[in-house]
Amino acid sequence: MLRAMFGEPVREDTGLIASANHSIQQYLALLHTIPFAKRNSQDRRYIIWGNSFLSALDELEQSQYAAIRYSEHISKTYIDDMGAEELIHYRRYLYFYRNAIIRIFAILDKLGHFMNERFRLKTEEVKSRFSYFTVLRNMHQNHLYVELEKQLYDLKESSRKPVDRLRNERNMEIHTINADLLDDLLQAAEAEQLQDERMKAENISERLLDLAVGCEMVFVAVRTTFDYIGKLSESTGRYEA
Numbered sequence: 315m316l317r318a319m320f321g322e323p324v325r326e327d328t329g330l331i332a333s334a335n336h337s338i339q340q341y342l343a344l345l346h347t348i349p350f351a352k353r354n355s356q357d358r359r360y361i362i363w364g365n366s367f368l369s370a371l372d373e374l375e376q377s378q379y380a381a382i383r384y385s386e387h388i389s390k391t392y393i394d395d396m397g398a399e400e401l402i403h404y405r406r407y408l409y410f411y412r413n414a415i416i417r418i419f420a421i422l423d424k425l426g427h428f429m430n431e432r433f434r435l436k437t438e439e440v441k442s443r444f445s446y447f448t449v450l451r452n453m454h455q456n457h458l459y460v461e462l463e464k465q466l467y468d469l470k471e472s473s474r475k476p477v478d479r480l481r482n483e484r485n486m487e488i489h490t491i492n493a494d495l496l497d498d499l500l501q502a503a504e505a506e507q508l509q510d511e512r513m514k515a516e517n518i519s520e521r522l523l524d525l526a527v528g529c530e531m532v533f534v535a536v537r538t539t540f541d542y543i544g545k546l547s548e549s550t551g552r553y554e555a
Contacts, residue, residue, distance in 0.1 A: 316376040316410075317454060330533035331375050337540035338364050344547055367536060370421045377414035378529050381407055385518045409519060415484050418528045422446035432543065433459055446535075462542045469534055474542050476527035 317325060327335055342364045348357055383408035392398045406422060425467045426446030437444045437452045444452075450470060453463040470477075 316380045319380065325375070325379075330378075330530060330537070331371055333541075334371055334537040335368060335534045337537045337544065338367050341540045341544045341547070344544060360432070363424075363518060364540075367421070367424070367428075367540075369415065370424065371533065372530060373538065374414060374417040374421060377410045377417055378525060379524065381410040381414055382522060384410065385522060388518060407518065408516070411525065412483070412487055413479050414525055415528070416488060418480060418525075418532055419445075419484050421532050422535065424452075425539060429539060462539065465538050465542075466535055469531060469538070473527050473531040476524040477531060479524050480528045 317323065342361060345353075345357055345361050353361075359488070361434070384403045387403035388396075388400060388407060390400060393404070423445050426437075426444065426449040427433065429448050431445070435449060435452055435458055439450050440452050441448050447470070448464055450463065453459060454467055457463075
């Protein structure tokens with residue numbers, strides 16, 4: 315869809331998004347072997363959930379791609395050195411970069427809620443409003459679905475620093491800034507201003523590297539989870555945990 319903005323054809327899935335989509339589609343194929351008349355409300359929920367993951371991953375990849383493409387037109391270090399056209403590209407880069415970050419954590423939280431329901435983890439008894447990371451902590455502390463938990467935990471740890479930076483940016487983008495965070499931002503801004511009165515553009519290359527790690531974590535986490543559920547369903551002959 316977004317590739318049309320650059321006069322390019324629709325994406326052909328390759329790499330991590332292709333493998334994640336394949337894992338979801340394999341699980342959906344299992345669910346569709348249940349005759350329509352015999353599907354219960356839970357079966358239908360899982361089918362809707364699976365299709366929503368396909369859409370969400372597509373939107374994440376497109377946002378990342380658009381951010382990268384617009385970043386290619388930005389060469390100036392300082393915003394006030396940018397001409398009108400470069401400034402438009404910079405604003406568009408920021409839009410899709412921030413959109414991608416928000417989608418990363420939206421998909422992870424969607425995955426956490428899906429896992430919580432699919433495996434009956436009862437994370438809501440630990441914390442009423444929980445995230446993907448709360449679900450992993452619940453699995454880790456209570457030794458639930460150990461094989462899957464270890465893979466997802468190792469993935470989280472290997473991506474920790476870049477994903478933490480992305481999460482901080484997400485929080486600044488969508489949450490009210492609390493007093494401590496506001497003080498930190500003001501101190502950082504004041505320290506930078508002592509060195510330079512001019513406004514710098516973001517360090518685009520560093521942020522896109524963090525974004526790449528975040529997207530990779532999402533694609534791999536989704537693929538790993540759906541592969542595990544598919545194998546579990548096939549081995550037990552059941553579609554429930």
